[in-house]
Amino acid sequence: MSAQQEYSFFDAVSASFDKAAKFTSWDPGLLEQIKQCNSVYRMHFPVKIGDKIEVIKAYRVQHSHHKTPCKGGIRFATTVNLDEVMALAALMTYKCAIVNVPFGGAKGGINIDPKKYTPYELEKITRRYTHELIKKNFIGPGTDVPAPDYGTGEKEMSWIVDTYTSMKPGEIDALACVTGKPVTQGGVRGRREATGLGVFYGIREICRMSDLMAKVGLSTGIKGKKVIVQGLGNVGYHAAKFFREGGATVIALAEMEGAIYNPAGLNEEEVFQHRKKEGTILNFPDAENILFSADALEMECDILIPAALENVINGENAPRIKAKIIGEAANGPLTPEADEVFIKKGILVVPDMYLNAGGVTVSYFEWLKNLSHVRYGRMEKRFTENLNSKILEQMEELTGKQVPPGEREAIMHGADEADLVYSGLEETMIGATREIVDVWKNNPDIPDMRTAAYVVAINKVGTSYAELGIFP
Numbered sequence: 146m147s148a149q150q151e152y153s154f155f156d157a158v159s160a161s162f163d164k165a166a167k168f169t170s171w172d173p174g175l176l177e178q179i180k181q182c183n184s185v186y187r188m189h190f191p192v193k194i195g196d197k198i199e200v201i202k203a204y205r206v207q208h209s210h211h212k213t214p215c216k217g218g219i220r221f222a223t224t225v226n227l228d229e230v231m232a233l234a235a236l237m238t239y240k241c242a243i244v245n246v247p248f249g250g251a252k253g254g255i256n257i258d259p260k261k262y263t264p265y266e267l268e269k270i271t272r273r274y275t276h277e278l279i280k281k282n283f284i285g286p287g288t289d290v291p292a293p294d295y296g297t298g299e300k301e302m303s304w305i306v307d308t309y310t311s312m313k314p315g316e317i318d319a320l321a322c323v324t325g326k327p328v329t330q331g332g333v334r335g336r337r338e339a340t341g342l343g344v345f346y347g348i349r350e351i352c353r354m355s356d357l358m359a360k361v362g363l364s365t366g367i368k369g370k371k372v373i374v375q376g377l378g379n380v381g382y383h384a385a386k387f388f389r390e391g392g393a394t395v396i397a398l399a400e401m402e403g404a405i406y407n408p409a410g411l412n413e414e415e416v417f418q419h420r421k422k423e424g425t426i427l428n429f430p431d432a433e434n435i436l437f438s439a440d441a442l443e444m445e446c447d448i449l450i451p452a453a454l455e456n457v458i459n460g461e462n463a464p465r466i467k468a469k470i471i472g473e474a475a476n477g478p479l480t481p482e483a484d485e486v487f488i489k490k491g492i493l494v495v496p497d498m499y500l501n502a503g504g505v506t507v508s509y510f511e512w513l514k515n516l517s518h519v520r521y522g523r524m525e526k527r528f529t530e531n532l533n534s535k536i537l538e539q540m541e542e543l544t545g546k547q548v549p550p551g552e553r554e555a556i557m558h559g560a561d562e563a564d565l566v567y568s569g570l571e572e573t574m575i576g577a578t579r580e581i582v583d584v585w586k587n588n589p590d591i592p593d594m595r596t597a598a599y600v601v602a603i604n605k606v607g608t609s610y611a612e613l614g615i616f617p
Contacts, residue, residue, distance in 0.1 A: 152456060152480065153228050153232075154228055154229050154231075154232035154233075154455060154456070154477055155228050155229075155231045155232040155235065156228075157232070157477065157480060157481050158232045158235050158236060158477070159180055159235075160481050161481065161484075161595060161596070161599055162179075162180050162235075162239075162599055162603070163180075164596055164599070165591075165596045165597075165598075165599030165600045165603060166599075166603060168588060168590065168591055168596070168600050169600060169603050169604060169607065171603065171607045175607060175610055175611075176603070176607075178610070179209070179211075179238075179603060179606050179607065179610070180235070182206050182207070182208045182231050182234060182235065183207050183208060183209060183210050183249075184206070184207040184210075184283075185204075185206050185207075185227070185231065186204065186205045186206070186207075186278075186281055186283055187202075187203075187204055187227060188202075188203050188204070188205075188274075188277050189201065189202055189203075190203070190273050190274070190277055192266070192269050192270050192273055193269070194262070194266055201255060201256070201257065201270055201273070201274070202255075202256040203225075203253070203254065203255040203256065203274050203277070204225065204227055204230045204252075204253060204254050204255075205230075205251065205252075205253040205278055205283045205289070206227075206230045206231050206234040206251060206252050206253070207234065207249065207250075207251045207283070207289060208231070208234035208235045208237065208238045208249065208250040208251060208252075209238040209249040209250050209606065210249050211238075211249055211606050211609040211610055211613075212241075212247045212248055212249050212609060213248075213249055213287060213288065214248060214249070214285070214286065214287050214288050214289055214290045215237075215248060215249040215250065215251035215288070215289040215290070216237060216241060216246070216248035216249070216250065216251055216289075216290050216292070216505060216508065216509075217233065217234055217237040217250055217251035217252040217253065217291065217292065217294075217505075218233075218252060218253070218291065218292045218293055218294025218295075218297070218325075218504075219252075219253040219254060219255070219274075219291045219292070219293070219294055219297055219301070219305075220252075220253070220254045220255075220294035220295040220296050220297060221254070221255050221257055221258075221259045221267075221295070221296030221297050221301075222254070222256070222257075222258070222259075222295055222296050223256060223257065223258045224454075225254035225255060225256045226256070229254070229455075230252045230253065230254045231252075232477065233252040233476055233477075234250045234251050234252035235250060236250065236476060236477070236497065236498050237249075237250030237251060237252060237505065238250030238602070238606065239498045239598070239599060239602035239603075239606075240498045240499060240501075240502045240505060240602075241502075241505060242601070242602040242605040242606050243498065243499040243502065243577050243580075243581070243598055243601050243602050243605070244499060244502045244505070244506055244573050244574070244576075244577045245573070245576070245577075245605075246502075246505055246506055246509045246573075247509075248290070248505070248509070251289055251291075252294075253274075253278075253291055253294075254294075255270065255271075255274055257270065259296050259297075264300075267301070268304050271301050271304045271305060271308075272304055272305075272307075272308045275304070275305045275308040275309060276308060276312070278291075279308075279309065279312050279313075284305075284309060284322055284323070285309075285313075285322055286316075286318045286319070286321035286322050286512075286515070286516070287318075290321065290322060290323060290324060290508075290512060291305065291322075291323050291324075292323065292324045292325040292504065292505070292508050293325040295378075295454070298325070298379075299325060299326060299327045299332065299337075302323050302324070302325045302326045302327075302330075302332075303326060303327060303330050305322070305323045306319070306320060306322060306323050306326055306330060306331070309322045309323070310322075318515065318516055320515040321512050321515035321516050324336070324508035324511040324512055325508065325511070326511070331511070331514070331515050332511060333507060333510055333511035333514050333521070333562065333566060334561075334562040334563040334566060335507055335510075335562070335563045335566035335567055335570070336504075336507045336508070336511060336566075337379065337383075338379075338383040338386075338387075339503040339504050339506065339507035339508075339566075339570060340379070340380045340383070340474070340501050340503040340504040341379070341380050341381070341382065341383025341384040341385075341386065341387060341452075341474070341503070342383060342387055342503055342567070342570060343500070343501065343502060343503020343504070343506065343570055343573075343574050344380070344384045344387075344450065344452075344472055344474045344500055344501060344503065345384060345387035345388055345391060346503070346570065346571050346574035346575065347472065347495060347499070347500045347574045347577075347578055348367070348388075348448060348450075348470065348472045348495060348500070349367050349391060350574065350575050350578040350579070351470065351493070351495055351578060351582075352365060352366055352367050352370065352470075353365055353366065354582065357493060357582070360491065360493070361469040361470060361491065361492070361493050362469060363447055363469055363470070366392075367388065367391045367392055367393050368391070368392035368393070369392065369393070369394065370388075370393040370394070370447040370448055371393070371394050371396050371408075371445075371446045371447045371448070372385070372388050372393045372394065372395045372396065372446060372447065372448045372449075372450060373395075373396060373397040373398075373399070373441055373442070373444060373446045373448070373449050373450065373468070374388075374395060374397070374398055374399070374413075374450045374452055374474075375398075375399040375404075375438070375441060375442060375449075375450065375451045375452060375453050375457065376399070376400065376451070376452035376453035376474070376475065377398055377399075377400050377413070377416065377417060377420065377426065378452065378453070380452045380474050380475070380501065381398075381450070381452030381453070381474065382413050382417060384450050384452055384472075384474050385398065385411075385413035385450075386413050386414070388448075388450075389410070389412065389413065393448070394408075394409075394410040395410055395411050395413065396408050396410065396411070396444075396446060397411070397435070397441050397444060397446070398411055398413065398416055398426065398441075399426075399435070399438045399441035399442070399453075400420070400426040400438060401438060402425050402426060402427060402438070403425070403426060403427045403434060403435055403436050403437065403438055404426065404434075404435035404437075404438050404440065404441035405426055405427065405429045405432035405433065405434060405435065406432060406433045406435055406441070406444065407429075407431055407432040407433065409431075411429075411432065415429075416429055439457070439462065442457065442458060442462065442466060443462065443465045443466055443467065444467065445467045446467065446468050446469075447468065447469050447470065448468060448469070448470045448471075448472060449466065449468035449470070449471045449472070450471075450472045450474050451471070451473060451474065451475050451478035451479075452474035452475050453475050453478070454475060454478070455475060455476055455477035455478055456477060456478070456480055457475075457478045458471075458478055458479045458480070458483045459479075459480040459482055459483050460480060460482030460483060460485075460486065462483075463479075463482065463483035463486035463487060464486055464490075466486075466487070466490075466492065468492065469492065469493065470492070470493045470494075470495065471487070471492060471493070471494045471495065472495045472500055473494065473495060473496055473497035473500055473501065474497070474500065474501050475497065475501070476497050476501065477497060478497065479494065484593060484595060487593070488592050488593050493594065494593060494594060494595060495594060496594055496595040496598050498595070498598050498599070498602070499577050499578075499581065499598050502573070502574070502577070503570055503574065506569070506570055506573045506574075507566055507569075507570060510566055510569060520562055521561075521562040521565045521566065522559070522560055522561045522562045522564070522565055525559065525560070526559035526560060526561055527559060528559070529559035529560065530557055530558065530559035533556055533557045533558075533559070534557055537553060537556060537557065580601055581594060581597050581598045581601055582594070582597070584597045584600050584601055585597035588600075
């Protein structure tokens with residue numbers, strides 16, 4: 146059996162945990178409790194597909210109950226297995242702790258290829274899966290709150306919330322049983338782009354730190370940085386969009402069928418439309434084709450953003466990576482062997498366990514919106530605009546000068562839901578970045594940013610257990 150086949154994602158997460166745990170002072174028994182998955186639900190259920198009965202294999206793992214509800218996405222993919230779901234649930238615990246979102250970690254998955262089913266068949270599978278979760282109390286606003294992940298989106302979340310509300314009539318907070326819903330069904334504006342935007346905010350804050358930039362031989366700031374993004378799904382698309390709008394140059398985009406390169410820069414929306422029309426990212430106007438997607442990872446660039454699936458950079462290809470900064474937009478794109486290579490090479494790895502926390506952060510905002518039953522900005526937007534208008538009028542009257550129309554509009558604007566969500570996400574990512582970097586700087590023995598992030602997470606989860614005590 147090859148090393149690739151033997152790779153365990155959960156073991157890799159545990160190895161990173163153990164690496165960080167030695168920089169903490171918690172009781173070994175408590176560390177073991179933090180590391181293990183609390184509840185694992187493995188299920189098989191029948192669904193009628195056409196005139197045949199198909200047995201569906203699915204999972205839901207609750208990694209930690211140090212805070213409730215548990216939180217984590219549901220993915221539909223043929224690669225879904227227990228090891229992967231456990232690992233992703235563990236990462237959710239640490240991710241939520243780092244960005245101060247008061248949830249325990251969870252994850253779910255159904256082992257199917259969603260492309261092989263009609264929308265009606267997918268709806269039947271999703272609703273039956275939800276029913277199985279309800280039966281075992283593995284879903285609920287105060288228990289376990291799923292969200293979209295690879296292979297799922299707003300449509301599946303709508304089916305979940307409808308199934309839950311049908312089976313729990315009269316539950317006033319039922320909309321909060323799942324996040325990532327359409328805005329019309331209690332979703333929050335800004336959720337769709339949240340993970341990609343969070344990646345941008347995190348990397349932008351790193352690039353503002355002159356001492357870190359000096360270590361990797363780059364100037365401060367995002368402007369002018371050469372960026373490569375692997376994956377043009379929701380996360381990769383929005384990461385590329387915000388990097389481009391922030392002044393960086395996206396020189397390459399990679400997808401399953403290959404990659405394209407243009408040193409003058411690529412527009413993600415134009416590439417997306419080209420792929421939608423032609424069925425491939427290749428042969429994009431004025432771009433050079435790269436036949437093997439993995440080759441794009443090894444090209445010269447300042448910032449590399451792997452935004453696809455896990456384990457794409459390993460001990461074999463890590464020595465050939467030329468990026469100065471790697472921002473893990475996907476879950477687990479680097480193996481522990483790759484981490485060791487990058488520590489030796491002096492490449493800065495910004496870890497997934499906080500960098501892609503934009504999704505769960507904005508999911509938290511959606512959950513709060515559902516519990517409060519009011520849209521963000523509804524109460525204060527007009528008050529703010531009226532107040533700003535009065536201030537402007539006074540300024541113009543006192544100075545005898547008129548504020549230009551563009552500036553007037555910007556000053557008068559009262560925050561709407563998207564503004565507040567973006568602001569909350571920006572504050573979250575900046576605060577988390579600074580906290581991790583401070584821990585890293587204050588302990589010279591901590592080898593990399595991932596270990597520092599784990600130290601932050603372990604200390605926060607450990608503090609919860611220490612303050613709450615062990616029952617009974």
